[in-house]
Amino acid sequence: MNFKDYVRVIPDFPQPGIRFKDITTLLKDGPAYRAAIDEIRKLVAHHQIDLIAGPEARGFVIGAPLAYALGVGFVPIRKSGKLPGETIEADYALEYGKDKLSMHKDAIAPGQKVLIADDLLATGGTIQTSINLVRQLGGDVIGAAFLIELSYLQGRDKLDGLDVVSLIQY
Numbered sequence: 781m782n783f784k785d786y787v788r789v790i791p792d793f794p795q796p797g798i799r800f801k802d803i804t805t806l807l808k809d810g811p812a813y814r815a816a817i818d819e820i821r822k823l824v825a826h827h828q829i830d831l832i833a834g835p836e837a838r839g840f841v842i843g844a845p846l847a848y849a850l851g852v853g854f855v856p857i858r859k860s861g862k863l864p865g866e867t868i869e870a871d872y873a874l875e876y877g878k879d880k881l882s883m884h885k886d887a888i889a890p891g892q893k894v895l896i897a898d899d900l901l902a903t904g905g906t907i908q909t910s911i912n913l914v915r916q917l918g919g920d921v922i923g924a925a926f927l928i929e930l931s932y933l934q935g936r937d938k939l940d941g942l943d944v945v946s947l948i949q950y
């Protein structure tokens with residue numbers, strides 16, 4: 781399956797000059813969505829994984845079904861102020877804009893092997909911040925999995941030493 785055919789590129793969203801990769805066109809196609817998650821599962825299947833962590837909101841759409849397919853737990857990484865329990869927070873900068881991400885303090889037990897999942901790797905800022913949060917909680921980050929990688933932004937260079945996998949590259 782050529783997954784790229786299912787992604788819609790929208791020019792000048794959310795700002796002039798950005799060519800936004802819209803994954804809703806892939807998600808609404810049942811066989812394509814299932815096949816994409818299954819392909820990502822195969823790319824990470826050789827790892828021992830205890831938990832998947834995914835940043836909101838599109839990280840949930842990739843991370844949660846991946847966790848289900850692997851039979852492991854899923855922990856959410858959320859924007860500040862959304863999680864009800866005790867949290868830790870970290871600042872992050874996006875390809876456009878900036879924000880704070882948070883996790884529950886008890887989301888990860890020390891030493892657990894964590895794979896981080898998101899829809900798209902751009903500059904790597906979101907994933908770097910996610911990695912920092914998981915490591916602060918004592919988690920052992922083994923890699924990061926994406927539906928899409930914008931290779932020309934070289935985000936993977938910031939994720940030194942980790943196994944970075946992606947299904948679609950631009």
Ligand code: 5GP
Pocket residue numbers: 799800801802803835838839873874875898899900901902903904905906907935
């Ligand atoms: P980074 O932090 O790597 O620069 O940006 C990646 C984050 O921004 C991801 O969480 C992703 O959801 C979002 N993002 C940035 N550009 C795009 C895009 O073109 N399409 C989609 N679907 N998400 C994007």
